[in-house]
Every structure is written in structure tokens, then in C-alpha cells.
Amino acid sequence: MLKRRRARSPALGLVGAGILLALGLVALLAPWLSPYDPHHRASRPFLPPSAGHPLGTNDIGQDIASELIHGTRVSLLIGVLAAAVALSLGTLVGLVAGYYGGPVDVLLMRLVDVVLVVPFLPLVILLAAYLGPGMWNTVLVIGGLAWARPARVIRSQVMSLRSRCYVVASQAMGGRPAHVLSGHVLPGIMPLALAQFVLAASHGILVEASLSFLGLGDPVRKSWGSMLHYAQLRGAFLTGAWRWWVLPAGLMITLTTLGFTLVGYWLEERFDPRLRGGR
Amino acid sequence: MDDLLVIEDLVVAYSGPAGEVRAVDGVSLRLPRGASLGLVGESGCGKTTLALALVRLLPSCASILSGRILLEGEDLVQMPETAMEGVRWRRVALIPQAAMNSLNPVYTVGWQIREAIATHERVASREADRRAAAALELVGLDPARRFAYPHELSVGMRQRVVIAMAFACRPPLIVADEPGSGLDAISRAQVLGLMQRLRHRLGTSFVMISHDLEEATALGDLVAVMYAGKVVEVCPAGRFPGQARHPYSRALAAAHPPLRGPRQQLTGIPGEVPRPGSPPPGCRFHPRCPEAAAACRQVGPELSKVAPGHHVACHLWGGEGL
């Protein structure tokens, strides 16, 4: 009968997009925004916040505010790259499984089930430990394990598209697979793939933070996770320093993840037919 | 006169982003005790909204703006929700659209019939179970089926289960919304036959809602035709569709090819059903009406009497007032 009202307004999605835009700018302009080079000792270690160091200094005397600003680059980059890897794999698997169906589908979906059951973070830790620290290793490990969920979502969308009459009609008219895929199926999964990409990025940023926190991040590039790693090693959260050393980095991670999540769920709700209200 | 159900000037509206949409716009109907009414209309004419309004189960975005629904003299529109819960099923049961899919998949059929009984009557569980078995027997199902889950029954059997459930508390009125849709021609005819037999045996009144003329007239003493939120014609079932007066009713009857007799070009109705929310001015049928006159474009006709028990809302048939 009448369409039900959509559950949430786009306002929250816009808030998320705004957050991401702002963070993107910070990442781009990092060298100009930060007062010091984060890799150089600027002052004495363990300084509390002051006019010169708005967030104080860390255990070896580097400016925490500058670390924070430069960390935006690394965290965003790793999150987005890992999501790109995950989504490329996921889309490929989802498309192949959904479009061809049959034994190929069964096999690929069993694989997805297997990957989903394995405890994610422990496996990431194990692989990262063996591969050694490094940005590309982190990207590959996260991306190489996070494809299962997008694959499953995209597959079900492809399956539902494939059975729609207009896709069958296109095949019945003599449309070759390339025509049907590019004309009807791919446009149908693009919005959903975008949503999955954004959600994978938010997940990727959290996992990267965890890895760096455990000391498995890239030692050359400073990410928010690695800042927290050193803060934890020095027991900063049990001293007064947690307010300027621990709090800001975590807030930045939270903000970034939240931005991606808001945009992702908004996109998903907007484009995933299964999540639209009512029947 | 002993009226079981009286609907007076009922207006039901959905509130949407485009504003208020009146799905039912000033409907008045009268149903004597023991009689049945067939309500015919196409999709979007407001018949399902009317059915849901009768038991006050409209979706949250819809509400009754004005009018009265008198069931045995009591106004359901003003009734508090808790009292309404007591009215549902005991005094008016609803067989919803696609009823065969409206059984809860995780409970047995018997459990669901027992729940209906136990909600309204204080009965021992053994007694409720006995009555659930009897209800299934009433609709021609093996009483042992009460231990089955819905997914273990065929579509036709599930439809019968809901009918059995509707009779379980012996309500004086049952509202059935498209009880035959989703069934095959033969099982549909059998389900209609079953409802006809039960109605005569138990004296239950029906409001039978359908887009299908045969289904709507199958039980009907009365037939009402709805178009774009309004009732355009009410007449005794015997006069329908043969002596129907409204151009829409007649066109509807002629739109379906006959099974016997010479094949002839179908006339059909030009144009499309108006979208709810933007009905044309004047008579809502005038853009599609072959006999529309100037007055039809400006003034909406009221129901007026053309024969005993036969009322038409059409300027071509301006009889006495209601």
C-alpha cells in the first residue's frame, strides 16, 4: 500500500560526511597544520600541555599535537587502502558467486563462511607478526581477511538482481553476459558496494589501531594506534597524562570510525532493498 | 431496525511527506444483523484501509479523521485501546489479506487457535485444545493437524486454519480481506464454498472485501462498489452486476471476458485508477467515464436511491436522497 517512512533522515549521513571531509582536509594539510615535525624531539619528554605544546610532549619529547595531526594521514590511508583491497576481493567473489551460481557459488560461500568463523583480530595479529611491521603488510593483512562480509552482501544483491524480470528480459533479448552485467547488474550493486566500502574502511581503521597498539604497526609512520602503544608502554593512562596523551588519539580514532560508520549505514539503508522499511 | 454495523461518514487518512492522503473519504455503510456485504474495488480504492479501520489496526502513519463505526450500537472510533482488544476477534474478526501467510511460523497451528480462545475466554487448557480441534474439523481439516507448524501445511490448508480461527470465538461479524487471493482457482472456489456453508450454519455476518466481482458477491446480500476512496454504489447482490447503475460498476462487469457466448471486443475502461491523494475534482470517475457531463467535472455526486436498497452516487441517476 503506502510506503513506510524511511527510518532515519539523511542528516546523520551528512554529519558523517562532514566529519570525513574535515579529516580529509587535516590529512592533506598536515605538514602546514602541525606546529612541529612529529618525528623530531621538540622539547623535554613528558611535558604537560602548554602554549608551545598544546597537548604536551611524549616520552621522547615529541610534540603530541603534531603526532596527532600527522597520524590522520596514516590512519585514513591505511583504512581506505585496506577497504579498497577488501572490497575489490569481495566484489569479485560476490559477483562471480552470485552471477554464475551453482557449484561455484556453493564453494565460494563455504569459503566465506570459513573466513567469517575464524577469529579475525587474532589471525590478523598472527599474520602481521610473521610478515613484520609495515604499512603495506597491514593493508594486505586487513584487506585480505575483511572481504568476506562485503562478498556475502554483494552476492545476495547480485542474486536478487539476476532473478529480476528486467535482467531475465535482457538475457532473453539476446544480451551477452557483458551487456547484462554492465547494463543492469553492476549499476545495481554500485551503491551497495560503496556502502560496504565505507563500512570496511571504518572497520579497517579500528583494526589498524589495534595492531599498532599491540606494537605491530609501521614503526616509521606514526598512527594514532602507535601513539597509544607508547602511551600504554609508559603507563600513561594510570597517570594524569592520560588526558592529553591518551584521550585525544582515541577520540580521533572514534571520530573517524564514527564518520565512516554514519556514512556507511546511511548509504546502506538508502540502497539496500532488504533494509528499506516495510515490505 | 437491528443494524449490526453502521459506518457513518468515515474518513481515514495517511500522513506522508506529500501531506495528508485520504484513502477512505466519507464512507457510509449499513449492515443488518446476519446479512453480508461484498465490497468491490480495485487496488488503491481504500478497501483494505477500510477493513483495517473496522478493527482499528491501521498502520501508525494512518488515522481515522472523522466519522463513526457503530458495532451493535457502540462506537469503535471512540473506544479506548484496551476495550478495543476485547472487541477484536470476539465481536469482529479480521481475516487479513494473504491470510495463509499470517500464521506465526514458530508456533503450532493449535497453539495459535488456543491463543485466540484464551485471550477472550477463561477456559481450561484442555477445553481450549478441544475447541481448537473442533474448529479445525469445522473447516474440513483433520484435528490432528493442530500439532503441525504452519510450514508443514499447504497454502489452502493454512487459509482454512485462519478461517477456523476466525470462527473460534463465534463472532457476529467477520471481515475478510481478499480471502481467495493467492489461491488457485479451484481451491479459491472451495474456500468460498466453505465460508458460504459456515455462514449459513452459524448465522455470521461477513464483510467480504475483494477486487474480484465473483468473490465479493459470493456471500453478499449486499454489494458496495468503491472507487478512489468513495462508495459509488450500494445494491442488493441480486441486482449486481446485471442491474448496476453506476457507469464504473457496469464497466467493471464488462471488463472481464465472458466464459460463454460469442467472443466480442472488450470495452475496458480508458485511463488509469487515480493515485490516492490526488483525486480529480467533481465526480472522481469522470475522467474515465464515457457519459461524463459538465456537472460531473465540478460537483461530486452524493449517494441517492434509485430502487429499494439500491443507492448510486452519479449525476445521471439523481434519485431521491439517502
Add this chain to the structure above:
Amino acid sequence: MTQARVEAIELSRIYRGSRRRAVLAVDRLNLAIGGGEVFGLVGESGSGKSTTARLLMGLERPTSGRVLYRGWDPAKRPREFRRQAQLIFQDPYAALNPALRVLRTVTEPLAIHGVGTGAERRRLACRWLERVGLTPPRDYLDRFPHELSGGQRQRVAIARALILEPAFVAADEPTSMLDLSVQAGILNLLVTLQQEMGLGCLFITHDLAVARHVSHRIGVMFAGRLVEQGPAEAVVGTAAHPYTRQLLAAAAVGVLTEEVSFTAPSPDGCRFGPRCPRAGAVCREQEPFLTAIGDGHLVACHFPG
């Protein structure tokens, strides 16, 4: 009737059902549809009539048996077959890609088969929109499906199916999801176009009256089998199979008083046996095959009449 446009020979399709039970969706079906002929296929949902359409259109492979188009195997020349045989769907809401405008939808077959330039395609699209009653065509070319009513969408789908001037069309319940007041217009349109173009047509419906109205011949399907087949007037007027008779009674009166039984048919006997008022011992043991009882009128029943 010289050579059949489309022919099905001992066509069968078996699905793997749940719990590894084989479901005979279509069972040893034979039929031939000539040029300019409408064959109405009538049956309940699940009787195999839609599967038959998909098999004839080559959208599904038969488990056994074959389909011939003008005497040749469509799988051998798929491009040519796809150009000459088209499909019209039941649900006008699902048949059109919601993201494409009417122009692209109607010209999709031209694009697939590389017919004409952009301007020519547009002209052809206009001509066909006019032919299916969407006038003036310019008002419709740039619309999206959600801006059209169900009847208008079905007209667009018909234009798309016919724009390549096919020789055979399978229409799968093309009016059953439309409002009654709109159905007649679509039926009239289909009949007119079919006669003008001399199309061979498979018309699937669950409604005997509609089938009689549009078809020259009617076939009645039950549980994957063709149980009765013949000229439309003969099948409706002098139905010989008890199942056809039940269908007719249901359609004529709308109400049946006989009770149903819910027992399964015996594997070797007649599939309609458990629901049949005439069933005898032989019906449980032997499956009846189509035999002629009149001019082109065939019935599969041990006790026809």
C-alpha cells in the same frame, strides 16, 4: 498451418526439490504453435506453465526432449532465435529496470542486436510507443518506470518485446497483476498487435475466460502434464477432462461445494486421481495419455466425457 513456429517435443524439466525429491515441473510435453496462432496455456500456479515458457524461450535447459523453432534448434543459432522470439512478463513493476528511462528500455533490444543509429532507434521507439497507445510518445520517452502506472509499464514492456518485429512471443500472465479496469485494454492491445503482425504466441494464464478470449487453441496443464488440448471453443464448451471441468465450474460459479482431499497421488497412476470424482481402479495403476476425442481435441483421461 504449414510449419510450426515453435514446437516442443517430449519436453521435460526436473528440479531437485527439497530433501532430494525430484519435482517434475514439466513432463513429456508436446505442443506446436503456428504462425499467427495464439496458444493459451492454462493451469494453476506450480502446474509448470511458466517453466514451459522458459523452456520454449531457451532460458532454461530441458532435462530431456527438445524445442524446435521453425524446424531448427534455437541453441544452434542463439542470436537469430533471440531476435525472433520475445518474452512478456507478468509483473510490470519488475519487468523494467527502475534506473532506466523509457527510451533506453524500449530500445534495449535494438542496442543488443546493433540495429540502427541513435536517431533511428529513437524514431522507432516513438513509433512503437504510439502503437502501444502511449501518446504522444514524447511525453513518455524520458520518464522513469516509477512515474508510470502498472498499465503504462506493461505497454512499455510490450513495445520493448515487439520493437524487433519478432515472429514468436511468449506472454506469461501479462494481465494478472493489473487492475481489472486496465486489463481489458492490455488484452485488446495484445490481440490487435498479434493479428497485425501475424505473431505466433504462447499466452499463459490461470483464467479460462481470458484464455478463451485471446486464444485459438487452449492447453490445460496439471502437475507438469498437458491433460487436455484443443480448439478454444471445444475445450471450454465441451471439456472432457474432470480437471478442466472443475476449473470451468470454479470460473463460472465462483463457489465450489465439493470437498478437497489432501492425499498424494500414486506414483504410477493419474496425477489428478486423488482429486478426481470419477477415478477408478485403473486411474491408480496407469497413467492416461493424450488421445483424440474430436477434431484436434485431445484429452488424457481414462474416463473422459
Add this chain to the structure above:
Amino acid sequence: MRRFLAGRLVQYAVVLWLALTLNFLLPRLMPGGPAQFLLGDEAGRLSPELKAAIMSELGLDRSLGHQYLAFLGRLARGDLGYSLARGEPIRKVVADRLPWTVLLTGSALVVATWAGVALGTVAAWRRGSRVDVGLVMGAMLLASMPVFWLGMVLVATFGLHLGWFPLFGLRTAGATQTGWRAALDVARHLALPVLTLAVHNLFGTLLLMRHSMVSVLGEDFVLLARAKGVPARRVMYRHAMRNALLPVATHFALGLGFVVGGATVTETIFSLPGIGRLMYEAVLARDYPVLQAAFLLVTVTVIAGNLLADLVYPLLDPRVRREARA
């Protein structure tokens, strides 16, 4: 039912086999060979002869197939190898720690699921309202926080400043209580970690329950139940929630994997002697055999949890339960 379980068992067997094989292959695929990884930093300091002797001792000079069989054989006997960094058999190290991880993740999962189901139901019931938006946004915010950071903030606030809970560890230093007093002491220590982990994992369940509930509330059987005159509250619990729980139960598997992952970092923050903390220590000490063994055990734990969920599921859904009988 039987087929459903059989399918699941095969799936878990494959997961287990893949985890084992990964464990076997990882050290052997790495540049520098397995010795580097088995011996850690010691490898550089050893003479070539000694290295060869160790390799031969460990069977690393034989063919891969041989090594694989030997590897499986050792695992079958419960031999997880030897940690050079700790100087003790790994089995002993992990055996002490596994129960604490199971206790932590189990409690967190129960709390997160319970709260997620309850709050998701409320959100769906009042969908579109401020309560709904507030709940979903709140849970989303909590899930966006890195779990270790959330732990740090909670410790700093409730431990350091307010002093309500102990800062870290499992027992009060020098505590000698036994019986239920000891249990109480452990519970007080576990409260913050469990809270951290549960709160972080609330979002998934809440959102799933909300979606599930919203779609179930639109189902025809809810309308029929209301039409029967069943009171709204009963319709909500007996009809809607009962059905909405099904997808939540099937997604238990995913939740478990995530909670276990979160436990790895949470234990680190709270210095809990569990598998997660062990992994952290192993990473710092580059103690690869311990890392592998820990991963294997976590995988086995997750599989066991999933199997439990699979056994419970048919009780909720008659469509699965009856399959075997029909």
C-alpha cells in the same frame, strides 16, 4: 536438523584444518626459514653446527610432508611445542590462561547479547523516536571507539579517579581468601573488562535486533495476532520478539569471533592473565610458537562456542527442528 548440524561440523572441521595448516606453513614460508621463528632472536647468535643440530632435533631437515604429519601427530598428543622465551612447554602456559579468556569473553558476550536484544527491541518498538535514535547512535559511538582505548578511559575514570574498581589484574595483591570471597574478588576485577568488551560489542546485536524486530513487526502474523485481540505487550514478546531472535541467534557466530578479538586487547589493558595478554607478550618477545598456539586455541574456542549455538538454534526454530522428522 541432522543435515544442518552435519554441514556445520564439516565447516568447522575445514576451519580447524585451515588454522592448523596455516600454523604449519607460516614459519616455513617466511624468509630466513623456520629456525629464525622458532628460536627467535637467539637464532643469530648460534653457530651453524648447533643450528643444524637443532634443526635436525626438531625434524626440520626432513621433507615437508613428513614434517606435516609429525606436526599433526604432536598436536594430536596435545603437544603444542616449547617456548624458548619462557623456558616452559607451551601447553602449560596456555592451559593456565585459557579459562580466564573463556570467562571474560563468555560474560561479555552474555551481557552484550542480552543488552543488545533488550535495547534493540525497545528501539524497534519506538522506532523513529528520540529513544530509538539515541540508542542506535549511542551504541554506534561506543562501537566506534577502539576497545583498548575505551578500556583505558574506563580504568582512568572508574579505577583511578573514582576508585570503584581495581585497576588491573585478576586478584587483589596478596589476597588469601578462598571460596566465594575469592570469586567475589575476581568478579570485582573482571567487572570493568567485561563492561568494556560488552559495551563495545553491543552495537552489532542492537542493530541486528532492531532491524529484525522492525521487519518482523511488519509481518502479517503480527497483524493477525493484534486482530485476535492479543494485548500489545504480549504480541511484542510472544510473537514478534520470538521470531526476531532467530537472525540474532544465527549471527552469534560472528559476534563470538569479534568479542574474542576484542578480548585480545582488553586483557592487555587490564593485565588479565588470559590468552590475549599472552599474545601481546608473545608479540613483544617475538615468541612465535606461543603466538601460534594462542591463535589455535582461540580458534578452537570460537568453534566450540559456535557449535553450542548451533545446538541451541533448533530449539528456537521449528522449521529446522522438524526437518529430520518429516
